[in-house]
Amino acid sequence: MEISLVYALWLREVKRFFRMKSRLVGSLAMPVFFLIFLGFAPIRLPDASDGGYMSFLAPGIIGMILLFASMGAGISVLWDKQFGFLKEIMVAPVSRHTIVLGKTLGGVTTALFQAVFILVLALPLGLELTGINAQPSLGGYWLGFWLAVLFMILIGLTFTGLGVAFASRMKDFQGFQFVWNFLVMPVFLTSGALFPLDVFPQWLQYLTYVNPLTYGVDGLRGSLIAASVLPLSLDLAVLLGTSIITIALAAYLFTRTEVD
């Protein structure tokens, strides 16, 4: 029975996502622009892999859309609060944990959809997939693809959880801008999405290593263009950990939310 509750919540998120056309276009626009206007810039990477900058950038932009979309989906709890719908959910005989789970899975689904969209779009723009091995093979492609999807899901879980956690503590939209500018943007910029980590000065590199998205982007590069810096197993382990932590935090904080 709990499953059908999660399904109801999930279904609502997905329906809303596809019905709000202007929001959908708006959220895809920024990563597409990044891909187009940065991807074709004459940037030479120190250890240029064969694909050039576009191939390096595309996994980073996929990480970016996952970050933005899942944070946004998590924070949409605040929208529900503001527009009254959360009250409807909160007076129903449904455990708070179920609500968090439904919301999170809905957020991950919509973020995943956008990430795959960017991935497909990047192919004609010059993303040269190699799969998980530097020497392309059919098996490597497939393994790489599914591994990439797994990374996308874990990134989505981590940041949807974080979004729900923040939204549970915020009363109105005042805090939204703050979270976006002082958390989401730095997470994006220090994740190595745009440049290799070793171009950063030493002190900044420490920051990149406490950033979950770093491991996500590295994992995506490993599975799509066989160019990860860290072992993929480490990337997976870290993201699995952060997913569990942020969702537990979201559940904890959401349970303590009062709606008025």
Add this chain to the structure above:
Amino acid sequence: MKAITTKELVKRFGGLVAVDSVSLDIEEGELFGMLGPNGAGKTTLAKVLSTLIRPTSGYAEVWGNDVMRKQDEVRRCIGIVFQDPALDDQLTGRENLDFHARMYGMSTLLRKRRIDEVLELVDLTEKADIRLEAYSGGMQRRLEIARGLMHHPKVLFLDEPTLGLDVQTRRHIWEYIEELNRKEGVTVFLMTHYMEEADYLCDRIAIIDDGKIIALDTPQNLKHMVGADVVSIETDGREGLANLLRGFNWVEWLNEQNGVIDISVKDGHTRIPEIVLAAHEAGIKVKSINLREPDLEAVFLKFTGRKIREEEGDSRQQMRRMVRSFRMRR
């Protein structure tokens, strides 16, 4: 068993006492009204009883379930229509109802049947499959009432169900509320600041002001408390008429506000000539005289010295509140 029981229930927000030691007993199947101006504490009381917020002190139970300890049981047996809309405007009417039904664990078959039933009840069958963006305020309200009923609640909370609706829609909604109370046997707890609404619908009414219940009885008995007609006299503003009127032994009570004097008088129409004459002799010009049969407004006026309709705009009351909350903080 009572549908709702509260004992000395208190809810405080910082220094503001929103619900002040409220004790209530609401019977099964009753259509119970809570009448009071905006900010009197009606919505807060509804939120405490529906488990959305926790009371500061006191005790409350709904259908025998403690609202503090048995939240899920309470949630299962109540339906609520909030004062502010709580619908998803990206979903259709039917989808909103379906979401609700799923949240209450209704089976597919039951869900389908019940959705059609409640849509029929509020006349929305034809609009069921369009998105709420295209609904009028009245339609949204009706949909929310339908939704409140979906899962056969024992107790239905209606918080200002006709707020901001036109007269015709309001009438319709009153009829729905009556019908569902009669047909489905739902206990209704209605919160309103429209006295006609409380008067028309409710078996019993509690009048609430500043978080306190100041009177509780059937509409008839409440009006009998005022006893007589209310005569409102508007003068040119010169002082003195109030004192003159106080001198008449047939004036039961008197209230003066913004140059309008309200007096309570038996057989008011026979006293109007005397009032005009008294004013004339004192050199005070009467601009208008207005006679009302006793209504709940008169009851509210008698107990509080204010009118319900003063609402938020009343600076005096807001000032009083501010001062009080300031005092509490210190």
